[in-house]
Amino acid sequence: xxxxxxxxxxxxxxxxxxxxxxxxxxxxxxxxxxxxxxxxxxxxxxxxxxxxxxxxxxxxxxxxxxxxxxxxxxxxxxxxxxxxxxxxxxxxxxxxxxxxxxxxxxxxxxxxxxxxxxxxxxxxxxxxxxxxxxxxxxxxxxxxxxxxxxxxxxxxxxxxxxxxxxxxxxxxxxxxxxxxxxxxxxxxxxxxxxxxxxxxxxxxxxxxxxxxxxxxxxxxxxxxxxxxxxxxxxxxxxxxxxxxxxxxxxxxxxxxxxxxxxxxxxxxxxxxxxxxxxxxxxxxxxxxxxxxxxxxxxxxxxxxxxxxxxxxxxxxxxxxxxxxxxxxxxxxxxxxxxxxxxxxxxxxxxxxxxxxxxxxxxxxxxxxxxxxxxxxxxxxxxxxxxxxxxxxxxxxxxxxxxxxxxxxxxxxxxxxxxxxxxxxxxxxxxx
Amino acid sequence: xxxxxxxxxxxxxxxxxxxxxxxxxxxxxxxxxxxxxxxxxxxxxxxxxxxxxxxxxxxxxxxxxxxxxxxxxxxxx
Numbered sequence: 001x002x003x004x005x006x007x008x009x010x011x012x013x014x015x016x017x018x019x020x021x022x023x024x025x026x027x028x029x030x031x032x033x034x035x036x037x038x039x040x041x042x043x044x045x046x047x048x049x050x051x052x053x054x055x056x057x058x059x060x061x062x063x064x065x066x067x068x069x070x071x072x073x074x075x076x077x078x079x080x081x082x083x084x085x086x087x088x089x090x091x092x093x094x095x096x097x098x099x100x101x102x103x104x105x106x107x108x109x110x111x112x113x114x115x116x117x118x119x120x121x122x123x124x125x126x127x128x129x130x131x132x133x134x135x136x137x138x139x140x141x142x143x144x145x146x147x148x149x150x151x152x153x154x155x156x157x158x159x160x161x162x163x164x165x166x167x168x169x170x171x172x173x174x175x176x177x178x179x180x181x182x183x184x185x186x187x188x189x190x191x192x193x194x195x196x197x198x199x200x201x202x203x204x205x206x207x208x209x210x211x212x213x214x215x216x217x218x219x220x221x222x223x224x225x226x227x228x229x230x231x232x233x234x235x236x237x238x239x240x241x242x243x244x245x246x247x248x249x250x251x252x253x254x255x256x257x258x259x260x261x262x263x264x265x266x267x268x269x270x271x272x273x274x275x276x277x278x279x280x281x282x283x284x285x286x287x288x289x290x291x292x293x294x295x296x297x298x299x300x301x302x303x304x305x306x307x308x309x310x311x312x313x314x315x316x317x318x319x320x321x322x323x324x325x326x327x328x329x330x331x332x333x334x335x336x337x338x339x340x341x342x343x344x345x346x347x348x349x350x351x352x353x354x355x356x357x358x359x360x361x362x363x364x365x366x367x368x369x370x371x372x373x374x375x376x377x378x379x380x381x382x383x384x385x386x387x388x389x390x391x392x393x394x395x396x397x398x399x400x401x402x403x404x405x406x407x408x409x410x411x412x413x414x415x416x417x418x419x420x421x422x423x424x425x426x427x428x429x430x431x
Numbered sequence: 432x433x434x435x436x437x438x439x440x441x442x443x444x445x446x447x448x449x450x451x452x453x454x455x456x457x458x459x460x461x462x463x464x465x466x467x468x469x470x471x472x473x474x475x476x477x478x479x480x481x482x483x484x485x486x487x488x489x490x491x492x493x494x495x496x497x498x499x500x501x502x503x504x505x506x507x508x
Contacts, residue, residue: 134444135484138491145494145505154492163488168505169495192500264485271481274450278474281457285467288460 011087018083026082029055029094030102033075044071048079048094056093057081066098076102111214114241118216123223129247130228132260135267138165138195139260140227141253142185145170149203149234149253156257161264167194173202178212183221190226197260198225200242201232201253213240222246232256382406437476443484450477 005013018024031048038044042061047054057079059067071077081094100109118124139157143149150168157164169189171181182200189198200222202213212218213233222229222245231246232253243249250256296302304310383391384404391403401416437446453474457467494505 134447150505158490161488163485163490165488165491165493166505167493167495167502188495188498194495194500267485268482270447271478271485274447274454275475275478277454278450278457278471278478281454281460282467282471285457285460285464289464 007090008087011085011090015085015087018085024083026080026097027094028078028080030076030078031055033071033077034073036071036073046071046073048077056091057096058093059096059099063097067096069099069101071099078102111241114214114216114219115244118219118223118241118245123219124244128223130226132228132230132248133196135161135262136164136195136197136260138167139257140189140195140198141166141168142171142182142189142198142200143168143202143253144173147203149201152254153199153257156254157261160258161261163264164261165195169194172212174205174209174212179215179218182212183217186221186225186229190224193227196227198227198229199232199250199253199256199260200229200246201250201256202234203253204234210240213242215241218242219245230256230260377408384411437473437480441480443481446477446481446484450474450481453477 029048031050034047034049034054036044036046042064044059044064046057046059048057049055059071066080077099079094079096080098081096084093084095085091086093122128141150141153143153145168154166157166169185171185172178173182186198186200189195202210210233213231219241222231222242228247229245230248230250231240231242232250232255233240233242234252239249248256248259250259382405384406385391386402386404391397397403397416397419399416399418403414403416404411405414453470456462457470457474462470492505493502495501496503
């Protein structure tokens, strides 16, 4: 009778199935609390229900600390729980391990917690931001294929840059599992290298609608993308987690297209400006070189090579002029010196002359004293041979010799009558 | 005018950046005339390269239809 189970076996088998199923091992369930009962044991029992269904729940004493607020009937909550079959009585129930209050306030708490966590991990670091290409080769759009968003983006791209390429990866951008589609699309774009920039976004909506962009899986896919990602979730003021992780944040998908795709006309203008600047710069360079050359060529040495010689001429003339200027002065100087010399010369001559004259006078007087004429006037006479020689010795005369007798007033011829007779002591000196 | 060899893997951004450098250098009027002519030739080549890049792009709007990378034209109207 195999195939027939005991009740206990059945309940155990169901329980094992529940435990093994990864989807059911741990669930989050949203609902409203009712029939809450707290027992002295510390366990709490209640029913979670929504408009369609209900499920029994138990919060054991050991997990009670995980719930930071007081559970009350009518409260809207999300439970963290494990489905279980209470095998003693075959009752399906949720074993609650945690709970949070549901509502906007709660979403905000989640947002802050996830933001803080990812920030701590460094996912928002400026150093992690990748540069956006100036001109994308192809834009990858991760968004819904329906609706105005993609059409607006294409419109903006065509207007700004005719010829730009785009590939759309269609995804659900709201509702259950949208975050997984978005994350997968980003991964696919990277795996297939579909482009060099990704715009991920959607149009505006409620906080719940934007939730996929506040999910961790979306944030991590953006952080891991090697292709730069621009977040563009259609709300101007609030930021999503995706905005913080993305390499660039745009307020709307159209704005993202504006940011990513350059104005082609501006690029052309920039290029034309650079080209004309380039030509102008070279023209200026050539002109300045030309001017320099003209200047060189017009220098006197090249225009009139004789100028070199002329310059020497000029210098020569200058020197000459200087000489001329100097010369008269020299002449004057020399003249003065000459005059002085002349004066001194005359003085000297005069002195010499005077000396000589007085000397002459003395000598004349001496001569006069010695003059034979003076002796002769005193009575002496001089005997002279016809030859003119003075006769100074009697013995030189013989008989009949002719002599001249010279007196002071004239001379007479005489003849010797006889030879000489010696004077006293034989001396011929009459004195 | 002789052709100026540009790097094979030159991007538009790098080309524009280099062109800006060249214009700045030429505008400063530094370097020899030969060097200036060389830079000018390179600048012209870069400018032509950039213009070609801009002119060569042809619009293509696609939608990815499966994970293998198959695409179809995206009719946005």
